[in-house]
Amino acid sequence: MGERIDFRDGHWVVPDHPIIPFIEGDGTGPDIWRAARRVFDAAVAKSARGKRRVEWLEVLAGEKAFKETGSWLPDATLDSIRAHRVAIKGPLTTPVGGGIRSLNVTLRQLLDLYACIRPVRYFEGVPSPMREPQRLDVVIFRENIEDVYSGVEYRAGSGEADAVIAFLMERFGAKIRPGSAIGIKPMSKFGSQRLVVKAIQYALRAGRRSVTLVHKGNIMKFTEGGFREWGYEIAKEKFAERTVPESEAGGGKGDGGRVIMKDRITDAMFAQLVLRPDEYSVIAAPNLNGDLLSDAAAAQVGGLGLAPGGNVGDGYAVFEATHGTAPKYAGLDKVNPGSVILSGAMMFEELGWADVAEAIVRGLGGAIRSRRVTYDLARQMPGATEVSTSQFAEGIIEHV
Numbered sequence: 001m002g003e004r005i006d007f008r009d010g011h012w013v014v015p016d017h018p019i020i021p022f023i024e025g026d027g028t029g030p031d032i033w034r035a036a037r038r039v040f041d042a043a044v045a046k047s048a049r050g051k052r053r054v055e056w057l058e059v060l061a062g063e064k065a066f067k068e069t070g071s072w073l074p075d076a077t078l079d080s081i082r083a084h085r086v087a088i089k090g091p092l093t094t095p096v097g098g099g100i101r102s103l104n105v106t107l108r109q110l111l112d113l114y115a116c117i118r119p120v121r122y123f124e125g126v127p128s129p130m131r132e133p134q135r136l137d138v139v140i141f142r143e144n145i146e147d148v149y150s151g152v153e154y155r156a157g158s159g160e161a162d163a164v165i166a167f168l169m170e171r172f173g174a175k176i177r178p179g180s181a182i183g184i185k186p187m188s189k190f191g192s193q194r195l196v197v198k199a200i201q202y203a204l205r206a207g208r209r210s211v212t213l214v215h216k217g218n219i220m221k222f223t224e225g226g227f228r229e230w231g232y233e234i235a236k237e238k239f240a241e242r243t244v245p246e247s248e249a250g251g252g253k254g255d256g257g258r259v260i261m262k263d264r265i266t267d268a269m270f271a272q273l274v275l276r277p278d279e280y281s282v283i284a285a286p287n288l289n290g291d292l293l294s295d296a297a298a299a300q301v302g303g304l305g306l307a308p309g310g311n312v313g314d315g316y317a318v319f320e321a322t323h324g325t326a327p328k329y330a331g332l333d334k335v336n337p338g339s340v341i342l343s344g345a346m347m348f349e350e351l352g353w354a355d356v357a358e359a360i361v362r363g364l365g366g367a368i369r370s371r372r373v374t375y376d377l378a379r380q381m382p383g384a385t386e387v388s389t390s391q392f393a394e395g396i397i398e399h400v
Contacts, residue, residue: 001017002019012085020084023092027324027327035389039400048356052353059076059087061107062093089318089319091324104320111311111313114313115312116142117311118297121137122134126377137277140285141198142285142290142294143195143284144311146287149291196235200282204259211259214283214286214289215228215289216266224266224289231263232263242259270292273293302377304323307322336374348360372387
C-alpha cells in the first residue's frame with residue numbers, strides 16, 4: 001500500500017511508496033502517459049533496487065472527465081491532488097475563443113502553483129536550428145498566477161469593457177479607443193518576490209551562477225518595472241551574503257562565489273538567448289514573458305517534444321507535458337513522449353529522488369544517441385530509424 005507525500009517546514013516528506021496522482025491527458029495523452037509510466041517504473045526499480053516504488057493513482061480532467069462526470073475538472077480531482085500534494089499530467093484540451101477556460105491555468109490558480117519551472121537543455125543528437133545548441137542550458141522560472149493570465153478580461157463592446165473604459169477616461173483621463181476589448185495586468189510585490197525567491201533558492205541549490213530578471217520595465221514601468229525592482233529588493237533582503245548585483249560583480253572584484261543578479265529587457269533577452277546563451281543560467285520572469293521565452297528557448301534545442309515543465313507552489317506541485325494534445329495523432333502510438341518523461345524526472349528531482357531523475361535523463365539521452373527515435377526527431381536526423389512511442393520508451397528503458 002502506498003502512502004501520501006507530506007510537506008513540513010518547507011520540505012517534502014516522501015515515503016518509500018508514495019501515491020502520486022496522474023492525469024493521462026487528452027489527444028495523444030494516453031499514448032505518451034503509457035510510455036512515460038513504464039520509463040518511470042523502470043527508473044525507480046533500477047535506482048532503488050526494490051526499496052522504493054510509486055503507487056500511481058488516476059484522476060480525471062479534460063475530455064475524459066467531461067465524458068464520465070460532466071465536468072472538465074471535477075472537484076474530486078482537485079481534492080485528490082490536494083490530499084497527495086504532487087501530481088503529473090499529460091496535455092489537456094483548451095478551446096480557442098470560447099468554451100472552458102484553460103484547465104492548465106485553472107489548476108495553477110486553484111492550487112496556487114505560482115512557479116512554472118521550465119528547464120531547457122540540449123540532448124546530443126537532437127536536430128536543432130542552432131549551430132551550437134549545447135551552449136543553451138537554462139532554467140526558466142515563470143510567475144504563474146498574475147499578469148495578463150490572471151483572467152481579468154472583457155470582450156469588446158461588452159458592458160464590463162465599456163464601464164472600465166468610461167471609468168478610466170473620466171476619472172484618470174486615459175486615452176482608450178471606444179469599443180476596445182479590455183484586459184487588466186495585475187502584478188504584485190508579493191507574487192513577484194516569492195517567484196524570485198524560488199529562482200534564487202534553486203540557483204543556490206543547483207550551483208548555478210546567475211539569476212536574470214526579465215521584464216519590459218522600460219515601457220510598463222509600474223508592473224514589469226516593479227517586477228525588476230522587487231526582484232533586486234528581495235535578493236538583497238533575503239540573500240545578501242549569497243547574491244551580488246551584476247553591477248557590483250565586475251571591475252575585478254569577481255562574484256566571490258555568489259549568485260549574480262542580472263536583469264534584461266524582454267526583447268533583448270530573446271536576442272541574448274540566441275547570440276550569447278551561455279551567459280544565462282536561471283531566468284525569472286513574469287507570466288507572459290516567461291511563457292514566450294520558454295517556448296522560444298525550447299525551439300533552439302529541438303522543440304517542445306523534449307520540453308518538460310513543473311508547476312510548483314508551497315506544498316503542492318503538478319508536473320506536465322508542455323506541448324499540446326495533437327489530436328490527429330491520438331491512438332496512433334506515434335508521438336514523442338519525451339516532454340512528460342522529462343517532467344517526471346523534474347518531479348523526482350523535486351521530491352529528492354535525484355538518482356531516479358538522473359536515470360531517466362541518462363536513458364533518454366542514450367535512446368536519442370542510438371538514433372531510434374519517434375517521427376518528429378527521425379525526419380530531421382539523417383540515418384535515424386523511426387520508431388513508435390512505445391518502442392521509444394523501450395529504448396529509453398534499455399539505456400536507464
